[in-house]
Amino acid sequence: MAVRVTPALNLPLIRRPPLRRILIRYLLDPSTPLADSTAVASRRAEGRPAGRPSLAAYGFLAPALAILLIFLLVPSIWVFGLSLFRWDLIANNPTFVGLANFERLLLRDDLWWQSVRQTVYYTAVSVPASMALGLFLAVLLNARMPGRNLLRGAVFAPYVTPFVATIVIWIWIFNPDYGVLNALLRAVHLPAPGWIRSTDWIMPGVIIYGVWQHTGLNLVIYLAGLANLPAEVHEAARVDGAGPWRVFWRITWPLLTPTTYFLLFINLIGSFKVVVPVYVFTGNTGGPDHAAETIGFYLYQQAFAFFHAGYAGAISVAFFLLILLMTGIQMRFFSRRVFYT
Amino acid sequence: MTRRAPVLALRYLLVVPLAAAFLFPFYWMLVLSLNRPDAILQFPPRLWPQWQVQNYAEVWRFADWPGLFANTVITTAGRVLLVLATSTLAGYAFASMRFVGKAAAFGLVLAVYMVPAEVTLVPNYITLSRLGWIDTYQAQFLPLAASVFGIFLMRQYFLTLPRDLWEAAQLDGCGHLRYLWSIAAPLARPALVTIALLQFIEGWNAFLWPLIVTSTDRVRPLQVGLAAFSFTDSTRPELLAAGAFITTLPILIVFLLAQRQLVGGIASTGIRG
Numbered sequence: 001m002a003v004r005v006t007p008a009l010n011l012p013l014i015r016r017p018p019l020r021r022i023l024i025r026y027l028l029d030p031s032t033p034l035a036d037s038t039a040v041a042s043r044r045a046e047g048r049p050a051g052r053p054s055l056a057a058y059g060f061l062a063p064a065l066a067i068l069l070i071f072l073l074v075p076s077i078w079v080f081g082l083s084l085f086r087w088d089l090i091a092n093n094p095t096f097v098g099l100a101n102f103e104r105l106l107l108r109d110d111l112w113w114q115s116v117r118q119t120v121y122y123t124a125v126s127v128p129a130s131m132a133l134g135l136f137l138a139v140l141l142n143a144r145m146p147g148r149n150l151l152r153g154a155v156f157a158p159y160v161t162p163f164v165a166t167i168v169i170w171i172w173i174f175n176p177d178y179g180v181l182n183a184l185l186r187a188v189h190l191p192a193p194g195w196i197r198s199t200d201w202i203m204p205g206v207i208i209y210g211v212w213q214h215t216g217l218n219l220v221i222y223l224a225g226l227a228n229l230p231a232e233v234h235e236a237a238r239v240d241g242a243g244p245w246r247v248f249w250r251i252t253w254p255l256l257t258p259t260t261y262f263l264l265f266i267n268l269i270g271s272f273k274v275v276v277p278v279y280v281f282t283g284n285t286g287g288p289d290h291a292a293e294t295i296g297f298y299l300y301q302q303a304f305a306f307f308h309a310g311y312a313g314a315i316s317v318a319f320f321l322l323i324l325l326m327t328g329i330q331m332r333f334f335s336r337r338v339f340y341t
Numbered sequence: 342m343t344r345r346a347p348v349l350a351l352r353y354l355l356v357v358p359l360a361a362a363f364l365f366p367f368y369w370m371l372v373l374s375l376n377r378p379d380a381i382l383q384f385p386p387r388l389w390p391q392w393q394v395q396n397y398a399e400v401w402r403f404a405d406w407p408g409l410f411a412n413t414v415i416t417t418a419g420r421v422l423l424v425l426a427t428s429t430l431a432g433y434a435f436a437s438m439r440f441v442g443k444a445a446a447f448g449l450v451l452a453v454y455m456v457p458a459e460v461t462l463v464p465n466y467i468t469l470s471r472l473g474w475i476d477t478y479q480a481q482f483l484p485l486a487a488s489v490f491g492i493f494l495m496r497q498y499f500l501t502l503p504r505d506l507w508e509a510a511q512l513d514g515c516g517h518l519r520y521l522w523s524i525a526a527p528l529a530r531p532a533l534v535t536i537a538l539l540q541f542i543e544g545w546n547a548f549l550w551p552l553i554v555t556s557t558d559r560v561r562p563l564q565v566g567l568a569a570f571s572f573t574d575s576t577r578p579e580l581l582a583a584g585a586f587i588t589t590l591p592i593l594i595v596f597l598l599a600q601r602q603l604v605g606g607i608a609s610t611g612i613r614g
Contacts, residue, residue: 053438057443153600155363220607269457276548279568
């Protein structure tokens with residue numbers, strides 16, 4: 001790892017590889033510790049294939065590649081073609097309409113733009129909140145302490161439990177008249193909002209659920225990042241008399257940068273695609289006055305509630321391009337910040 | 342060590358209330374499911390259950406739970422087994438075999454990783470309806486029977502096996518398939534367990550795709566049945582909570598038994614499944 005620790009507590013100058021390289025190396029080798037993903041290549045020389053090229057390999061690859069091609073790659077290209085048709089899923093009578101779907105989507109569809117704004121809102125609030133909470137808990141739960149696994153498990157459990165089963169409970173927690181949340185708020189003399197019945201509060205409700213559901217992932221990945229930090233640096237800092245606050249901001253946080261980048265990457269894309277919580281919280285309505293509709297939900301509704309396959313295709317294309325754009329921006333932005341101090 | 346005790350106390354003071362808040366909805370699921378119908382409309386809410394165990398007997402009549410359970414088990418098992426098979430075979434080919442077009446095939450798998458599955462919902466629905474597969478079991482798991490992460494994970498594991506092993510097996514007249522089945526795959530058991538756990542969770546919790554490609558309770562999984570129940574019978578929240586608890590229990594059991602492997606698997610891949 002290319003860390004140059006300058007004397008005593010002056011900031012360690014850390015050279016980071018661009019996110020692109022971190023991600024690709026991580027994809028190729030998921031066992032790579034994220035906090036130290038700079039030099040791993042050497043140990044795998046062992047199993048390198050030798051001998052004659054084998055035809056059997058195609059047979060080995062065929063099942064996986066066939067499924068990935070038929071159900072992921074081909075549809076992701078086909079959807080561009082689909083977006084040029086008016087295609088009712090029930091009548092099944094595709095008519096070529098050129099770019100008409102995009103004209104309607106981008107110029108005349110207020111609901112689409114509303115869903116874009118709401119998706120951005122959801123992402124902009126839930127991602128920082130859930131990452132910050134995950135990091136906070138990870139730092140606290142990284143120490144040796146009795147009951148540690150139980151506490152970690154409590155935060156992680158929502159991440160592996162089914163959406164529907166937990167949301168039906170949250171719907172009652174959010175119930176404006178009889179819910180525990182409003183009972184608590186009234187007890188401390190705070191205003192009790194209408195939550196999922198209110199156009200202003202339904203999105204915060206979905207966001208609270210999202211943070212509750214997703215923080216466990218951020219916790220365990222931050223814990224994995226913390227476990228891979230060099231212990232000596234922390235020891236040295238403590239010996240030099242640095243308090244925990246200082247140690248965190250000056251050492252832990254900069255050293256966790258690759259983990260944070262990686263989490264930001266998967267959190268942003270994951271939350272941009274949110275569908276199921278909106279579907280279940282609103283009972284497939286999108287909420288009062290469409291107040292909780294996200295891009296993913298709008299796509300689902302156009303396709304499978306209104307059966308507008310062509311128009312849903314156009315939404316899919318726009319959605320796809322938005323996600324690619326986001327990925328591209330992140331990679332550019334992060335790869336420029338090579339020096340992190 | 343005198344400085345350590347207050348620090349530890351502070352840690353607990355910060356963490357325990359937060360952890361309790363995360364657990365609360367699970368507790369609330371239990372409380373709601375054990376309440377009498379009128380208790381739910383009480384304000385302020387009762388924080389303790391009334392031990393109305395008969396709710397669990399009653400909810401049994403509201404939906405075909407054994408059928409929904411069987412459907413969930415079938416589609417989840419299909420998904421887990423197929424992903425294990427496709428990941429093992431493809432991971433092995435990428436790690437240990439030589440063939441023309443390997444770089445291209447690997448590039449293709451990487452490219453597929455960038456495709457958000459949501460974008461493929463509509464085309465895949467059209468494909469499946471043309472095949473006449475709408476409202477079948479295979480529609481729910483066959484499109485998901487290959488996992489890019491599964492392939493990467495298996496490839497990675499097979500790369501760490503020493504080449505001597507393969508050479509020795511070859512001297513004994515072992516072909517690739519036999520070597521994979523009786524030597525390499527058993528050695529890769531930790532990776533297989535990780536993939537199986539993640540796929541089990543994904544399969545059990547699957548909602549959006551089964552919702553789209555099923556139309557009757559004949560093949561529907563639990564989560565879709567539960568959502569239908571919640572939309573139609575919102576007047577009986579205690580029964581809904583009991584249903585929610587029944588469908589969550591298998592996941593909670595697996596979680597408690599395999600927390601370590603599960604967390605390790607998710608921490609190392611950054612995803613479920």
